[in-house]
Amino acid sequence: MSDFRVFIGGSAGSIAPIKTILSSLPTDFNLIITLIIHSSGDNNTSMIEAIASCCTLTVIEISDKEIVKPNTIYLAPGGYHLYVENINSYSLSVDKKEHYCRPAIDLLFTSAAETFGKHCIAILLSGANEDGTEGLLNVKRHGGLTIVQSPELSQVSIMPKIAIERGAATKVLSPKEISHLLLEYND
Amino acid sequence: MVIATEIPILDEQSITETLRTKNIEIDLFITAIKEKVGYDLSGYARASIKRRIEQLVIDENVTCIAELIPKLLYSKECQANYINRLTVNVSELFRHPNSFLSLRKSVLPYLESFPRRDIWIAGCATGEEAYSMAILLEEVGLLNNTQIHATDINTEVLKQAKTGILTKGLNKDDAARYQASGGTSSLSNYFSTAYNKHKLSQHLLDHISFSHHNILQDKVFCSAQLVMCRNVMIYFDLNTQNSALALFHNSLVQNGYLVIGEKESLINSPLINLLKTIDEPAKIYQRKSSANV
């Protein structure tokens, strides 16, 4: 299992880029990926199926204190905030919504930044919200890598644009480029 | 076009230093609470308690966690209210309808066999779970001879819960969750409305007692046929979750039922061997009788 961890946050219009990114990853991809996607309902079953159907890695919805296993993609459950509890586990909370969202990307990214520091790779995709920027800034401050989907290629460009304007992006990339970059980390 | 501001990237040493200092502050604050007020928060999940403490720093308008400590030590008012503000009390009626539906089908028929019933709701927050349970019991005709013991560590929410008044009004989502829980009437029938406030009918409220209880430091609250503790253990670390589960197990009569939160899991608990799974997605388990352990 690599020391690097990948955190991907998205909102409206993020399922398509997520599929593009994940579909090119091999079964032995050894960076743990955590996905956090804003959704209206609390039931993620169909989203899990959609994501699982396009990639070779196992996709799991996170339970409280879930202990991470290699070659797996973890998805934040709806209705809960998600934090990185320590290097091998998560915790959940029903604290009030942030930016009208629970889960909020900022909270996950910030706890990931503090836990993984320079080994944290945070990716922000399409969305119509300002969630995520603060989290990316924290990842950056802690020496991690921050990637934002290019607004021109995002179905809804508000979230990427805000992040870029506030200086939160180390790199601005297309979904294809993001997956190439992730593959470079897979050794 | 806004020009991107330069974000200072901290060098590795100062990051580690900052995080280390913050951790020391958190530990000192937790120790101060324990020594001064008697509540032990050391078994709480670090990420969320940290965030709550940081929120307290903002709300109290101080510059760092350490500055909360003198306030805590020398102000009676802060002692009483910090602990309340460190807990997360969000709740709603018929949360996780799937659990209530399954309770109705698989558990309540069993409760019927007892002449009188005790239900313990641990971590009841503002009472919505207890109200929902009372409504459910009323609908299946089991409310008489049932006592719901609802407990929480937070004295403020208990005060609120006792009034029977909903913190938020009744809305479409509440009604939808009630229906999804197998509700057979109309949710608003169980509430009286005055001045835009909704209050649980008195004859339902009469079956619920609200009491102060700390899951981590107090003894078993009562002997119960059903223990419900949802979205409380997520705030505990793994070891602490296991102690809480052991307490609930001790509270259950043989073959009594335990309900935990939708996203909580027994996988990492030794208790998994002492409980039988009744409905995994609904998170309902049953204490095995001693003969089967």
Ligand SMILES: C[S@@+](CC[C@H](N)C(=O)[O-])C[C@H]1O[C@@H](n2cnc3c(N)ncnc32)[C@H](O)[C@@H]1O
């Ligand atoms: C998010 S609420 C859950 C409310 C309700 N059970 C539900 O699921 O809707 C968590 C509650 O647990 C309570 N709590 C936290 N630590 C506790 C402890 N050690 N003992 C008792 N209650 C505790 C908090 O005060 C809060 O009201």
